[in-house]
Amino acid sequence: MGHEGVLVRDKTVLILGCFPRISVPIAQCLKNHGFDVYVGDIGSNPRNLYSNYIDGLFKFSSPERSGDCFLSEIVRFIDEFQVDFVVPVSDGELSALAKYEDQLRSRAVLLLPEARKVRAVLDKAETLRLAKNLSIPAPETFYVSGEDDLDVVCENASFPVVVKPSDRSVATPLRARHAKNEADLRAILLPHIGSKIMWLVQEYLPGQGVGVEVLFWNGEARVIFQHRRLKELPVTGGVAVRCISEKPDQKMVAYALSLLSEIGWEGLAMVEFRQDPVTGRVGLMEINGRCWGSISLPIKCGIEFPYYAVILASGEEIEFPERYPLGQKMRWLSGDLERSLQLLAQVRHGEATLGCFFRDASISFSDFFGDTKDALWSWRDPCPAMEDLRFFLRGLIRRVVKKF
Known part of the structure; x- marks a missing residue:
């Protein structure tokens, strides 16, 4: 992610991805520190984005539908607006930047590590494999690519289960779904069998989602923040719609740092766990290798992750806060x-x-x-x-x- 070969000019940032609850807090954070901030929307997102902290919203072609057009458009934009830093805000943008890193890194600093490391967080099967090697607990997981695999799951899984695609970089009509029984599971997966997509069927872990948020740099955690989800969407588990800042749990922090270290991660990441408040059982869910959905909470608590990442990526150093307010709630x-x-x-x-x-x-x-x-x-x-x-x-x- 370093800035070798890149001349840092006036401070200009392109936030790639038009997701208001992520893009806007990042823009506000960076604009407050004197950056020029633009947002790039890829594909056919119908949203508009109006903010006093955003200097312009631009549309780029979908990298999945037309990779060459996307690449030429973003290269032209970087050159024309003299962009210094590109910040991805979702898995699709993270995947696209990793795919074209050879053509882009000579023009701007990409806030992501090398493509092979990005694959380790986008491919959930690979993430779970690494976690198993490190003895990090995770839900029991089955892999389904055909009807025979589905039969094995139905015979051996304990319901309810969660169904999700293994590769987070691939757009699919089916995201995370819950199946209460075998009939539900077959109804969910059978229409998608044969689509060349690997599906994960995981044991459902009751409890709350916990995010260990880290700025990992040169093999060490420079800043750590933790939040707990108080409400999620969907109701059965998903993104945070109400969450609270809390003291980092040393066990989950140790799991998160060992996993990021094993990958060789460099930059921002949120390692997501699920914890049963009754039994205390913890299970790894996934790694978000970019700014996460609840990024507004640490920023409002004085932990300005986007700003810190940009400063370190430009080769400078900065003092980080030693603490943050605990018990601060936020809702979307x-x-x-x-x-x-x-x-x-x-x-x-x-x-x-x-x-x-x-x-x-x-x-x-x-x-x-x-x-x-x-x-x-x-x-x-x-x-x-x-x-x-x-x-x-x-x-x-x-x-x-x-x-x-």
């Missing part, structure tokens, strides 16, 4: 509202109680009046939060209209 409003709709649907289907829905809703309501931070809202920059809410409401209206 649009995600929280979507979660409420999912809970309501579960109530209708008898999968959740009305009491569960009202308890969840009361917490959402209280967050408007307590010290819970919002992932996007800022009085100095209100447009991103308003646009994100508008996007959610527009989608909700379309779903309602479609039913009638």
Whole structure:
């Protein structure tokens, strides 16, 4: 990730990926330190992004559909706007930058390590293999690429299970899904058998998601932050819509650092675990080898991961905070509202109680009046939060209209 061969000019950053709850906090963080910030959107993302902290939003061709067009467009953009740093914000952008690293590293600093190391975090099967070699606990996992594999899983797995693609860099119509029984599992996977995609079927671990967030540099952790998910989307487990900062758990930190060290990682990463609060059991879920969905929480706690990464990548040094506030909560409003709709649907289907829905809703309501931070809202920059809410409401209206 270093800056060898790159002349660092005026400080200009291209955030590659238009995901408001990730892209906007990064932009605000870097803009506050004097950077010019642009956002590049790849593919056909229908979102708009308006922010006082973003100097421009540009569209690039999808690297999956037209790699040559994507490469020529991003090279032209880097040269024209004299971009110094490129920051990926999702697995698709991370994969694209790794694929074209030979053509791009001479023009700008890419905030990611070498492509082979990126593959170790994008390929969940490889991540789990490394974890097993390091004796890091993980859910029992089966690999499915054909009907014979599916039969083996149905005979041996303990339900419920979680189904997900092994390769996070490949766009698939099926992301993480939960199967309560064999019938569910077959209904989920059979339409996708033969698609040349390897699927993971994992034991479902109850509990909460825990993220160990690290700036790993020259073989050591320079900054560590930890959050716990209090609410997730989907309800059964997924991205954080409400989370809280907490003291790093030494056992999970040790697992995370040994895994990143084994890979030879350089840069930002969030190593995700799931922990059962009753038994204390911990299981590795995955590694996010780029800025993660709840990046706003550490930034609001004074841990400015994007800024630190850019400074180190430019060859400079900086003093890092030794502590951060514990117990700081943050919620993503649009995600929280979507979660409420999912809970309501579960109530209708008898999968959740009305009491569960009202308890969840009361917490959402209280967050408007307590010290819970919002992932996007800022009085100095209100447009991103308003646009994100508008996007959610527009989608909700379309779903309602479609039913009638």
